[in-house]
Amino acid sequence: MAACDRRELKTHLKVLLAHLLKRSYIPTPENYRGWGKTIDEQREQLRDLLTQSPSLQGYFVEVFEES
Numbered sequence: 916m917a918a919c920d921r922r923e924l925k926t927h928l929k930v931l932l933a934h935l936l937k938r939s940y941i942p943t944p945e946n947y948r949g950w951g952k953t954i955d956e957q958r959e960q961l962r963d964l965l966t967q968s969p970s971l972q973g974y975f976v977e978v979f980e981e982s
Contacts, residue, residue, distance in 0.1 A: 928982045935954060
């Protein structure tokens with residue numbers, strides 16, 4: 916289960932960071948293409964995962980730069 920949770924955390928983090936980067940480089944909100952909704956969803960998924968498995972917080976810090 917721990918390996919599955921780690922993969923899930925890393926996947927949500929990568930999607931979140933990719934969409935945050937896209938939004939920071941796109942000049943106008945009209946071109947965001949619903950990325951805000953995805954950003955909110957990924958943040959919620961990460962919050963839920965870290966709440967359910969607090970031991971993953973150390974792993975989150977570890978993979979943040981890599982992601």
